[in-house]
Amino acid sequence: MTRFLLAVLVLANVATAIGVVYARHRHRTLFVELSKLERQRDELNIEFGRLQLEQATVAESTRIEQVATTRLGMKFPEAGDVVVVRP
Known part of the structure; x- marks a missing residue:
């Protein structure tokens, strides 16, 4: 009986260690x-700040x-070019 109890205690000790x-x-x-993941979060926060x-x-x-006038050649309409439509 003592040997059995000792074997059970050794097995329990080994199982606990594992x-x-x-x-x-x-x-x-x-x-x-x-x-x-924290490093990735920090990099995404930096990128988000840059994008904002x-x-x-923009x-x-x-x-x-500036972009409308230089790239697209747009300009404000003259007063004579504006037409007001009333219902």
Whole structure:
């Protein structure tokens, strides 16, 4: 009976040790994955900031007017060219 109890305790001890090793390994792999995801998040936040700045620059009314006149050859209509349609 004593040998059986000792064998059970040794097996339980080995199983616990294996469980601890597995848990530490899993923790390390998850930590590495978390670090990669945080780095990716930071890069995306930087890119988002750049895109917001670019959008603000492109959407600026003077910029739109400049592109319309230089690239598209557009201009404001003369007063005689404006027609008002009334219902």
